[in-house]
Amino acid sequence: MKNRADYVIIGGGVSGCSIAYNLAKNGAKNIVVIEKKYICGGSTGACGAGVRMQWGTEMNCKLSKFSIDYYENAAQALDYADGIEFKQKGYLLIAATNSEFDQFKKNVVVQKACGIPSRIVSKEEAKELAPHLNTDMIVGGAFCEKDGFLNPFKTTDAFYRAAKRLGVEFYPYTQVTGITVENGRIKGVDTTQGYIECPVVVNCAGGFSADIAKMAGVTIPVKRERHQILVTEPVTPVQPAMIMGFKLNIYIQQSLHGSFIMGRNNLNEATDGRVTSTWQFLDEMSKTVDTLLPLISKLRVIRQWAGLYAMTPNRQPIYDKAQEVEGMYLACGFSGHGFMFGPVTGVAMADMILGLTPTIDVAPLGLSQFSDKSTLVIEPAVV
Amino acid sequence: MKDDNVIICRCSDVTLKDIRDLIDQGYNTFDEIKRITRIGMGACQGKTCTQLVLREIATRTGKPIESLKPQTSRPTAVGVKLGVIAKGDCDDEK
Numbered sequence: 001m002k003n004r005a006d007y008v009i010i011g012g013g014v015s016g017c018s019i020a021y022n023l024a025k026n027g028a029k030n031i032v033v034i035e036k037k038y039i040c041g042g043s044t045g046a047c048g049a050g051v052r053m054q055w056g057t058e059m060n061c062k063l064s065k066f067s068i069d070y071y072e073n074a075a076q077a078l079d080y081a082d083g084i085e086f087k088q089k090g091y092l093l094i095a096a097t098n099s100e101f102d103q104f105k106k107n108v109v110v111q112k113a114c115g116i117p118s119r120i121v122s123k124e125e126a127k128e129l130a131p132h133l134n135t136d137m138i139v140g141g142a143f144c145e146k147d148g149f150l151n152p153f154k155t156t157d158a159f160y161r162a163a164k165r166l167g168v169e170f171y172p173y174t175q176v177t178g179i180t181v182e183n184g185r186i187k188g189v190d191t192t193q194g195y196i197e198c199p200v201v202v203n204c205a206g207g208f209s210a211d212i213a214k215m216a217g218v219t220i221p222v223k224r225e226r227h228q229i230l231v232t233e234p235v236t237p238v239q240p241a242m243i244m245g246f247k248l249n250i251y252i253q254q255s256l257h258g259s260f261i262m263g264r265n266n267l268n269e270a271t272d273g274r275v276t277s278t279w280q281f282l283d284e285m286s287k288t289v290d291t292l293l294p295l296i297s298k299l300r301v302i303r304q305w306a307g308l309y310a311m312t313p314n315r316q317p318i319y320d321k322a323q324e325v326e327g328m329y330l331a332c333g334f335s336g337h338g339f340m341f342g343p344v345t346g347v348a349m350a351d352m353i354l355g356l357t358p359t360i361d362v363a364p365l366g367l368s369q370f371s372d373k374s375t376l377v378i379e380p381a382v383v
Numbered sequence: 384m385k386d387d388n389v390i391i392c393r394c395s396d397v398t399l400k401d402i403r404d405l406i407d408q409g410y411n412t413f414d415e416i417k418r419i420t421r422i423g424m425g426a427c428q429g430k431t432c433t434q435l436v437l438r439e440i441a442t443r444t445g446k447p448i449e450s451l452k453p454q455t456s457r458p459t460a461v462g463v464k465l466g467v468i469a470k471g472d473c474d475d476e477k
Contacts, residue, residue: 157419277458282468301463
């Protein structure tokens with residue numbers, strides 16, 4: 001392991017790989033990525049693989065539109081021969097109540113202003129988009145045909161390989177154990193493989209980003225929670241669009257491979273960083289599917305798993321540098337949507353770190369977004 | 384028999400050549416190979432392919448096989464229909 005670097009990125013998920021790639025693309029040298037497990041071994045590798053532009057806050061709409069536009073040509077841009085399996089088959093959001101439907105209508109106004117091609121759909125239109133959906137349980141929905149899904153492993157691998165070709169060094173199976181700060185500046189990073197002297201640390205450690213920040217004496221309002229997910233046996237294509245409901249507490253997508261991937265949240269989820277599976281999740285998930293999508297309940301579950309959401313108070317990410325310590329940059333708190341925002345994270349952070357003219361204005365996503373609770377913009381559309 | 388004619392994972396159609404190429408490119412744990420190829424993600428959940436992949440990794444990297452980790456074992460132990468779980472039924476369909 002090298003003992004000196006200009007930039008140490010902590011976290012080898014899509015965010016870390018995308019930041020590394022964008023730094024190197026802009027000419028930065030001596031970039032190192034430290035990953036506790038293997039590349040894509042954390043939350044990116046456990047995610048539901050969907051990407052959507054249907055949000056309720058302007059910033060989330062902008063971030064996702066930027067990222068989805070990028071994903072459309074990412075395989076070529078990153079020179080990744082395998083392809084990243086991006087399919088834009090849409091997201092059908094379903095409202096269980098009139099108040100949820102009203103929220104969708106408000107959200108679509110915000111989305112339209114950002115140039116996002118989403119629209120409100122009636123119960124009948126929802127039935128046409130997903131004939132197997134029990135529309136007795138919904139009052140209406142929203143649809144965006146440009147939303148979709150892609151392969152998180154290959155996408156991260158594409159950023160990883162492109163970064164590597166530009167000279168970035170990756171240290172998988174290496175854990176950060178401490179961060180040295182001197183006179184209010186980052187001096188270096190202690191790892192299980194040795195010490196690296198460096199002036200800049202980029203914290204994109206997902207569910208562990210608050211712990212990493214703490215090592216340098218920095219406090220960030222990021223709380224992790226486990227989110228569980230399951231996958232069924234593969235079958236012939238019957239459901240092109242992701243179906244997602246917030247009140248009904250479900251997202252469900254048929255993958256390219258034919259299997260159905262689905263998840264839901266639980267307010268009492270574990271917050272200690274564990275990613276084990278529970279029977280309670282299986283029980284709740286199966287009951288929702290059985291009533292909402294009876295056809296799918298004929299399929300066999302073959303695996304459950306879990307990942308960590310890194311939640312912020314308003315469910316918007318943090319792109320900023322720490323106030324307490326010079327040299328610590330933050331790209332964290334994605335609140336379950338880090339994979340969706342991977343491309344914009346890389347571009348915005350590289351611009352910020354290198355002092356370039358911002359490609360996209362992410363100033364509203366600094367730590368100051370949380371300073372005044374009364375003006376906090378809260379993202380309503382999260383499962 | 385040629386490497387690319389030997390199927391290691393029947394669920395996800397992965398060949399011995401796919402595995403060897405990835406190991407040679409530095410993807411030398413089961414989990415990393417799984418992420419790229421989908422090996423072990425199918426109906427059998429690695430019951431067929433795990434030992435074959437670990438043996439290949441051991442042979443090509445020189446690491447002892449007992450030091451290599453398989454993927455995490457997770458529920459369900461066998462495939463169970465969602466509707467059966469929802470209703471608390473017994474899946475006795477043959």
